[in-house]
Amino acid sequence: MSTLATIETSRWKTALNMMINPGEAVKSQMSKASWPYSILVSGLSFTLFFLQTGLDMLRTGQIETASVILIAMLGLLYGTAGVALLAVLAWALSQAGERGYTVDWAISTFALGYSATLVYALLGIIFSLALGWKTAVAFGVTGVLWALRPTVFTIKQMSGDKMAFSIALSTLCGAILLLGWALLGRLGG
Numbered sequence: 001m002s003t004l005a006t007i008e009t010s011r012w013k014t015a016l017n018m019m020i021n022p023g024e025a026v027k028s029q030m031s032k033a034s035w036p037y038s039i040l041v042s043g044l045s046f047t048l049f050f051l052q053t054g055l056d057m058l059r060t061g062q063i064e065t066a067s068v069i070l071i072a073m074l075g076l077l078y079g080t081a082g083v084a085l086l087a088v089l090a091w092a093l094s095q096a097g098e099r100g101y102t103v104d105w106a107i108s109t110f111a112l113g114y115s116a117t118l119v120y121a122l123l124g125i126i127f128s129l130a131l132g133w134k135t136a137v138a139f140g141v142t143g144v145l146w147a148l149r150p151t152v153f154t155i156k157q158m159s160g161d162k163m164a165f166s167i168a169l170s171t172l173c174g175a176i177l178l179l180g181w182a183l184l185g186r187l188g189g
């Protein structure tokens with residue numbers, strides 16, 4: 001197997017492990033994932049999630065096709081810059097720099113935590129397009145909520161195993177993401 005193929009296989013294994021066993025992935029594998037690759041995962045996740053929202057709104061006559069595209073583009077921005085900013089905030093609040101965690105590591109780990117969101121969003125798009133279902137809440141929101149588990153483990157690692165702090169900060173991050181989704185969906189419409 002070529003070196004490039006091995007790297008790609010390793011990246012996909014890391015993303016899958018982040019969904020199945022986030023605590024172990026955060027501890028052992030995250031140093032292998034670069035932040036540009038990881039931010040691509042979260043960017044694509046939120047692009048598809050926001051696209052579901054746009055399609056749902058289009059089906060109910062709330063917006064036109066051009067607005068669907070705008071909402072999807074807002075999702076890309078939200079999934080890249082928004083997730084990166086949340087990661088930096090969590091990194092700073094958990095004082096992770098004092099424990100040797102870099103901002104790059106925090107962004108990469110936070111962003112890759114949205115691997116499950118990517119799977120949910122992809123399935124949502126499939127059901128939306130194939131069956132005409134409204135899927136943003138059932139698949140998109142569920143995917144974001146599923147990503148809270150890896151977020152808890154990431155913050156726990158950065159904060160020196162402070163579980164109550166990790167749960168509280170993860171809850172805040174999830175609330176910020178869902179509130180932002182609700183506001184940006186309206187802005188695009």
